[in-house]
Amino acid sequence: MSVAQTNLWFTELQNDNLTIGLRIEKTIHSEKTEYQQLDVYKTVQYGNLLVLDGCIMTTDKDxxxxxxxxxxxxxxxxxxxxxxxxxxxxxxxxxxxxxxxxxxxxxxxxxxxxxxxxxxxxxxxxxxxxxxxxxxxxxxxxxxxxxxxxxxxxxxxxxxxxxxxxxxxxxxxxxxxxxxxxxxxxxxxxxxxxxxxxxxxxxxxxxxxxxxxxxxxxxxxxxxxxxxxxxxxxxxxxxxxxxxxxxxxxxxxxxxxxxxxxxxxxxxxxxxxxxxxxx
Amino acid sequence: MSVAQTNLWFTELQNDNLTIGLRIEKTIHSEKTEYQQLDVYKTVQYGNLLVLDGCIMTTDKDxxxxxxxxxxxxxxxxxxxxxxxxxxxxxxxxxxxxxxxxxxxxxxxxxxxxxxxxxxxxxxxxxxxxxxxxxxxxxxxxxxxxxxxxxxxxxxxxxxxxxxxxxxxxxxxxxxxxxxxxxxxxxxxxxxxxxxxxxxxxxxxxxxxxxxxxxxxxxxxxxxxxxxxxxxxxxxxxxxxxxxxxxxxxxxxxxxxxxxxxxxxxxxxxxxxxxxxxx
Amino acid sequence: MSVAQTNLWFTELQNDNLTIGLRIEKTIHSEKTEYQQLDVYKTVQYGNLLVLDGCIMTTDKDxxxxxxxxxxxxxxxxxxxxxxxxxxxxxxxxxxxxxxxxxxxxxxxxxxxxxxxxxxxxxxxxxxxxxxxxxxxxxxxxxxxxxxxxxxxxxxxxxxxxxxxxxxxxxxxxxxxxxxxxxxxxxxxxxxxxxxxxxxxxxxxxxxxxxxxxxxxxxxxxxxxxxxxxxxxxxxxxxxxxxxxxxxxxxxxxxxxxxxxxxxxxxxxxxxxxxxxxx
Amino acid sequence: MSVAQTNLWFTELQNDNLTIGLRIEKTIHSEKTEYQQLDVYKTVQYGNLLVLDGCIMTTDKDxxxxxxxxxxxxxxxxxxxxxxxxxxxxxxxxxxxxxxxxxxxxxxxxxxxxxxxxxxxxxxxxxxxxxxxxxxxxxxxxxxxxxxxxxxxxxxxxxxxxxxxxxxxxxxxxxxxxxxxxxxxxxxxxxxxxxxxxxxxxxxxxxxxxxxxxxxxxxxxxxxxxxxxxxxxxxxxxxxxxxxxxxxxxxxxxxxxxxxxxxxxxxxxxxxxxxxxxx
Missing domain, CATH: 3.40.50.150 (Vaccinia Virus protein VP39)
Structure with missing residues (x-):
């Protein structure tokens, strides 16, 4: 692995037996709203990533x-x-x-x-x-x-x-x-x-x-x-x-x-x- | 996690910034052939999985x-x-x-x-x-x-x-x-x-x-x-x-x-x- | 990664915020006993590994x-x-x-x-x-x-x-x-x-x-x-x-x-x- | 998993066959210096974490x-x-x-x-x-x-x-x-x-x-x-x-x-x- 890469991954358990992992450049925002956990990450592959309660909602690129x-x-x-x-x-x-x-x-x-x-x-x-x-x-x-x-x-x-x-x-x-x-x-x-x-x-x-x-x-x-x-x-x-x-x-x-x-x-x-x- | 689940995962680095993970029930076969590493796993999600050199080739279910x-x-x-x-x-x-x-x-x-x-x-x-x-x-x-x-x-x-x-x-x-x-x-x-x-x-x-x-x-x-x-x-x-x-x-x-x-x-x-x- | 390595990992969630991962060569045994899930794996680092209900019990090497x-x-x-x-x-x-x-x-x-x-x-x-x-x-x-x-x-x-x-x-x-x-x-x-x-x-x-x-x-x-x-x-x-x-x-x-x-x-x-x- | 937890993990490949994973609350700092990649994360388990070129250097708690x-x-x-x-x-x-x-x-x-x-x-x-x-x-x-x-x-x-x-x-x-x-x-x-x-x-x-x-x-x-x-x-x-x-x-x-x-x-x-x- 190139030394310039982070070792930070967002991993979603899509169901009990399946995961997707996205390498993260950095966290951009994280808060507990009245309804859910809301996180925004910058991923290497897909740009910014919106996550609600640990589930991928959307990314810049797709x-x-x-x-x-x-x-x-x-x-x-x-x-x-x-x-x-x-x-x-x-x-x-x-x-x-x-x-x-x-x-x-x-x-x-x-x-x-x-x-x-x-x-x-x-x-x-x-x-x-x-x-x-x-x-x-x-x-x-x-x-x-x-x-x-x-x-x-x-x-x-x-x-x-x-x-x-x-x-x-x-x-x-x-x-x-x-x-x-x-x-x-x-x-x-x-x-x-x-x-x-x-x-x-x-x-x-x-x-x-x-x-x-x-x-x-x-x-x-x-x-x-x-x-x-x-x-x-x-x-x-x-x-x-x-x-x-x-x-x-x-x-x-x-x-x-x-x-x-x-x-x-x-x-x-x-x-x-x-x-x-x-x- | 249910106590009956294993904690065994096959994780493929699809590219430098992206992974897929499949929960594994067991390994079925593993060998180093003349050309490549060949593994067969039983996954929970997709049945048997054929892997060559760490890359998913095919699964029973898809x-x-x-x-x-x-x-x-x-x-x-x-x-x-x-x-x-x-x-x-x-x-x-x-x-x-x-x-x-x-x-x-x-x-x-x-x-x-x-x-x-x-x-x-x-x-x-x-x-x-x-x-x-x-x-x-x-x-x-x-x-x-x-x-x-x-x-x-x-x-x-x-x-x-x-x-x-x-x-x-x-x-x-x-x-x-x-x-x-x-x-x-x-x-x-x-x-x-x-x-x-x-x-x-x-x-x-x-x-x-x-x-x-x-x-x-x-x-x-x-x-x-x-x-x-x-x-x-x-x-x-x-x-x-x-x-x-x-x-x-x-x-x-x-x-x-x-x-x-x-x-x-x-x-x-x-x-x-x-x-x-x-x- | 060397092409001869598997991409199979046993990952124990040691507590909610901490994991250890061991690369696995193969599963050796897996059963649901009357009391617990019992798995035996061959790890690359530590030899055979005994796991009960997803928790590491012991390994050959340590x-x-x-x-x-x-x-x-x-x-x-x-x-x-x-x-x-x-x-x-x-x-x-x-x-x-x-x-x-x-x-x-x-x-x-x-x-x-x-x-x-x-x-x-x-x-x-x-x-x-x-x-x-x-x-x-x-x-x-x-x-x-x-x-x-x-x-x-x-x-x-x-x-x-x-x-x-x-x-x-x-x-x-x-x-x-x-x-x-x-x-x-x-x-x-x-x-x-x-x-x-x-x-x-x-x-x-x-x-x-x-x-x-x-x-x-x-x-x-x-x-x-x-x-x-x-x-x-x-x-x-x-x-x-x-x-x-x-x-x-x-x-x-x-x-x-x-x-x-x-x-x-x-x-x-x-x-x-x-x-x-x-x- | 509690819905208030992130799914963000820092995972260090300690050697080819061994990993440690730490759940991350957020990235605090990330830069490429003249000599190395330098990242600071907030972990749940160990407080702030200093990482150089993907390797754990030190944490607040240990x-x-x-x-x-x-x-x-x-x-x-x-x-x-x-x-x-x-x-x-x-x-x-x-x-x-x-x-x-x-x-x-x-x-x-x-x-x-x-x-x-x-x-x-x-x-x-x-x-x-x-x-x-x-x-x-x-x-x-x-x-x-x-x-x-x-x-x-x-x-x-x-x-x-x-x-x-x-x-x-x-x-x-x-x-x-x-x-x-x-x-x-x-x-x-x-x-x-x-x-x-x-x-x-x-x-x-x-x-x-x-x-x-x-x-x-x-x-x-x-x-x-x-x-x-x-x-x-x-x-x-x-x-x-x-x-x-x-x-x-x-x-x-x-x-x-x-x-x-x-x-x-x-x-x-x-x-x-x-x-x-x-x-």
Missing amino acids: EFVYHEMLAHVPLHTHPNPKSVLVVGGGDGGIIREVIKHPSVERAVLAEIDGRVVEASKMYFPHIASGLSDPRVDVQIVDGIRYVEEHPNEFDVILIDSTDPVGPAVGLFQRPFYESVFRALKEDGLMAAQTESPFINQDLIRQVYGDVRATFPIVKLYLAYVPTYPTGMWSFTLGSKKYRPQDVREVRVHDTKYYNRDIHHASLVLPNFVKELVGE | EFVYHEMLAHVPLHTHPNPKSVLVVGGGDGGIIREVIKHPSVERAVLAEIDGRVVEASKMYFPHIASGLSDPRVDVQIVDGIRYVEEHPNEFDVILIDSTDPVGPAVGLFQRPFYESVFRALKEDGLMAAQTESPFINQDLIRQVYGDVRATFPIVKLYLAYVPTYPTGMWSFTLGSKKYRPQDVREVRVHDTKYYNRDIHHASLVLPNFVKELVGE | EFVYHEMLAHVPLHTHPNPKSVLVVGGGDGGIIREVIKHPSVERAVLAEIDGRVVEASKMYFPHIASGLSDPRVDVQIVDGIRYVEEHPNEFDVILIDSTDPVGPAVGLFQRPFYESVFRALKEDGLMAAQTESPFINQDLIRQVYGDVRATFPIVKLYLAYVPTYPTGMWSFTLGSKKYRPQDVREVRVHDTKYYNRDIHHASLVLPNFVKELVGE | EFVYHEMLAHVPLHTHPNPKSVLVVGGGDGGIIREVIKHPSVERAVLAEIDGRVVEASKMYFPHIASGLSDPRVDVQIVDGIRYVEEHPNEFDVILIDSTDPVGPAVGLFQRPFYESVFRALKEDGLMAAQTESPFINQDLIRQVYGDVRATFPIVKLYLAYVPTYPTGMWSFTLGSKKYRPQDVREVRVHDTKYYNRDIHHASLVLPNFVKELVGE
Whole structure:
């Protein structure tokens, strides 16, 4: 090893039997918020790294995949999204992609932990950049409650949650999807991050079933996220009227991952994933 | 941690700044062959694991992705592959997929290290299963030399190499691709594994350029391989006549990852990968 | 890293904030006994390694320190030990040292888990060697109960326990030391392993207090054990009559660590350890 | 794991087959000096940690052992040390102990890397505290050359080097000890840190032989250093006239490890260490 390297590693136990390790140049920030442990590191491989309760949330170098894919697949599926809600997503990455859509008039961010928003503005300015847009309304609130209290209000709801442990558990349960259904307008649609088909089969099967029981249209899609377990990440889309397969044109072009062909390719599932969700 | 878990981990330094760790139940085999260190472990997450010189080669649970995708995309691109050469690939996984094609009359495996073949037969019987097929000819030879000595002989050549360090370096260089070109019939084609677009940009750019300088048709395609760095794996296809985009029907259906739609979706590249190879 | 090395590591979380890692050549044995997880590994640095419930018990290369020091300091303190009890210590290392004393007529091993004894005979024959001596009586029993049921029987009792978690907790509590007092003859003495003064201060203070409340004479002594946390290991000796400081001659000479001067040097405490136990 | 813990670890490869890991709260400082990589971390277990080129130098919580033992054993061996040289030791810990001796009139620190001195003053003020004493002369120079250029000048020379790799190699070689001999007055003496008897046998044997060939009196002594490999650390003392065994009284009492009995106990060697150096 070169003598100029540190021996400092961030190691995430992705599950009981799997780890990812990132060499760290230095810690940038560390605090215990009201809700969780929040750390920011500078990694050698991926630039700055945001960690909540020991789990990788996002990095400078690969954040674009997750943020573009959770935002643009559902937003392009809707012909004219004006009002969008992001549940979680305090780093602002989803909001940044949402406001690239010219039709969007209002984007609400419902994040429970205001410290995540502040840390992102400070240490990930290119991710948080959209939060100061005049169309954006940052609400530091319990997302589950916010959704319950705003029926029939949104064209698109995007659920950018942490892993289904601790406070985020409710975001992966059927009553929440039913509540999301009510918060959407009559032609609205939602998408949620739903972990890896290689190691979270039970969760994906359950969420997919719950969304299918709630929305007339359900579709799983995939993207490559290097810093999430296995690198294959799934998203579950539930829609009242529009189908992601029907998208012909895309409106947003300043992207590093998403494009029209990727939109459709992400909907294509390997056989073992098709079997998993019964498509 | 549950008291029934071991504290034994296999940790691969994927590059200087990135690791993957797999909890190990036990070692199954360990030897120093004439060419390399060969280890077989039982992991909790992915079943048996084959390691060469400290690098993950394949695991029981995710081997199907790599093997199906390196084999079926090029083999379906050829309308009638009869004679196929696999360079490297001593575990037999590529051969197993090759002989699923009914048109194949002869499949040669040119592997330099006979111990890899033996270890695979012993500890990965479901991967090595095709090696005893009467159409298969296992040659324990230097693949580079074998290719040089067999001009105008193959319809498809598949390069299933280890990482571009040590003995495998030559398999990533232009003289080898030119030699492969000569070993192919006049409408032949090749494919090679070419690492991750997230961290091996220089290698991919170089190989893609070399293949493009050698073959009239070149195409990069992608698959999700959880145990390889970043989980996004690339393959580079070079062809004298046929284009992978033109495949209409697929002939092989007993697959866990590959299908006709995946064939085409794998050819679709995210913007940052398109830029990388200039597509 | 040399290509001939494995990437397999045994990593013990010594406490929440401290680890030791040993490179592993291979697993030798792994089983879930009635009482605990039992693993044997071959390490590169220390030879074979015995692990119970994820904690390092002993290794080929450094076992002599712990075994000699837990046995010979108390045994030499007694002028004529004839009857000796070892509680725990299923690997046999303490027994091997005990029977080096020519005065010993009977050495009982009270180990709760017979599988530890069997594994040691198989994989650590040089440690288990004394178990077949005719003076040795191996009892697969609950040591706490065995001590209770044998009053006034032993000259020396040695407590070779695992860490004070799970089944071994009782071996670090005052009722047990009182029971040991009763099992000893009127001039008997005991010694127990009592963890590291650098990180287990509370435990040492408590055990030392409990032994001092039970025995007229108490003494802490130290030895270097590389594979135990911090490398500084303590032992607490409780005695009815004899003082370890008074030893003039030693009777056992085929040792790799212990000698007469080491006997006395091990009783000398650094200032911070003196303060810890109030000596 | 508690959610309030970070997943950040400093892991030192102590040799090819052995690691120590310390959980890190945060990085405090990181720079590439003219000579080496210098990092300061806050650990959970041991407080602040100073690292040079990836190797643990010292920590808040255990520094006292090494610094007291490298200083006080030789300084008490000399009946009246007035002029003392420390080679290396830029953190100031040895100097802090040296000036506790009332006889000392002048203490020179010859450290090659001025950044180590500055970092210690900033992040380890209790270690660097002695550097501002009027008797102390801090020289940012090559220690080997400094020794060569100051013949017949010192009563005691203490060699507080990094590991015998890279720039420190010369400090472990015979020409340097001969140079130290010349820099000492006619009744002078030296001591050097000489790694672990459990894993650095060749080095200890060689240094011990070189010092014995240079000085009429040579003695190895030991101390417990938890953050150095194996926890057992050796020091080699070479003397023209005085013997460490002859010390009757100690002059320094505000110590956490060292005392008169520890002085003598540290000179007592386990059998395997006696054999190693032929004592």
